[in-house]
Amino acid sequence: MTALTLAKPDDLERLSRLVADCQTEQGLTQSEAERQAALAPLLEGAPHGAIYLIGPARAPIGYVAVSFGWSLALGGLDAVIDDLYIRASVRGRGIGAEILGSLPRALSAAGLKALHVRVDPDDSATLEFYTKALFSHNARPLLLTRRLRPPI
Amino acid sequence: MTALTLAKPDDLERLSRLVADCQTEQGLTQSEAERQAALAPLLEGAPHGAIYLIGPARAPIGYVAVSFGWSLALGGLDAVIDDLYIRASVRGRGIGAEILGSLPRALSAAGLKALHVRVDPDDSATLEFYTKALFSHNARPLLLTRRLRPPI
Numbered sequence: 521m522t523a524l525t526l527a528k529p530d531d532l533e534r535l536s537r538l539v540a541d542c543q544t545e546q547g548l549t550q551s552e553a554e555r556q557a558a559l560a561p562l563l564e565g566a567p568h569g570a571i572y573l574i575g576p577a578r579a580p581i582g583y584v585a586v587s588f589g590w591s592l593a594l595g596g597l598d599a600v601i602d603d604l605y606i607r608a609s610v611r612g613r614g615i616g617a618e619i620l621g622s623l624p625r626a627l628s629a630a631g632l633k634a635l636h637v638r639v640d641p642d643d644s645a646t647l648e649f650y651t652k653a654l655f656s657h658n659a660r661p662l663l664l665t666r667r668l669r670p671p672i
Numbered sequence: 673m674t675a676l677t678l679a680k681p682d683d684l685e686r687l688s689r690l691v692a693d694c695q696t697e698q699g700l701t702q703s704e705a706e707r708q709a710a711l712a713p714l715l716e717g718a719p720h721g722a723i724y725l726i727g728p729a730r731a732p733i734g735y736v737a738v739s740f741g742w743s744l745a746l747g748g749l750d751a752v753i754d755d756l757y758i759r760a761s762v763r764g765r766g767i768g769a770e771i772l773g774s775l776p777r778a779l780s781a782a783g784l785k786a787l788h789v790r791v792d793p794d795d796s797a798t799l800e801f802y803t804k805a806l807f808s809h810n811a812r813p814l815l816l817t818r819r820l821r822p823p824i
Binding site for chain 2: 539543548550554555557558559561562566567568569585587588590592593594595596597598600602603624627632633634635636637638639640641642647650651653654655656657660661662663664665666667668669
């Protein structure tokens with residue numbers, strides 16, 4: 521069974537390399553300093569999210585980052601999968617599907633009410649990956665975003 | 673200008689009445705005990721969300737509930753509008769649009785990177801309401817959810 525280990529401050533550098541690989545695949549560009557600034561608070565225990573290393577904690581083969589939130593309708597904590605990344609060299613072995621079994625169990629045991637993920641509705645492979653893992657949608661809610669800029 | 677006031681523990685009962693009205697309009701059923709259990713942690717300062725009363729704090733005409741999260745790509749805190757509710761008797765006066773101006777300013781000043789909202793893509797009136805307030809979407813991400821059940 522593939523281990524999931526909560527990432528700690530000591531994991532920052534090896535985790536940042538994996539996140540950089542994930543971002544390169546997604547076409548995102550973030551400097552090493554920006555990336556570490558985004559990761560460090562979560563590793564230090566900020567309540568807004570958590571990152572789990574996949575596989576051996578000293579030589580992880582991927583990670584899953586979740587962001588925690590609060591839903592009035594669900595009556596408590598929920599979470600969104602922000603990233604689920606598996607190294608390209610070990611894909612296709614069912615590791616992602618295994619994580620989508622163990623992660624909900626762990627979050628459920630911690631009292632969370634629901635786990636969400638955002639998927640491009642045209643990406644049928646990713647949709648199938650998540651629907652096989654018991655994710656579903658009712659009303660096809662679309663996510664709109666307003667970027668915020670700090671006041672000048 | 674319509675006031676936005678952070679709801680505190682003393683506001684629980686009057687806020688719960690507004691949330692009940694909102695849920696009735698949405699066809700949601702939640703008992704008074706469940707509703708208060710979902711609201712109380714946020715009023716007591718839980719870091720996962722906040723609720724702002726709209727209008728006079730002692731006689732609010734609505735509320736907006738936001739859930740906080742963490743985005744690696746955005747490099748920090750973001751928020752999702754969980755509910756934005758204005759009493760039916762005072763709708764159509766531009767109060768919601770005004771709140772969609774003042775709320776992002778307040779969250780931006782607090783260092784948040786983005787504000788999101790989930791909208792049914794077939795609900796063109798709500799889509800227009802948010803796009804006028806500078807919300808946009810790129811890839812039409814669809815939200816998939818897996819409800820979590822506590823272990824038996």
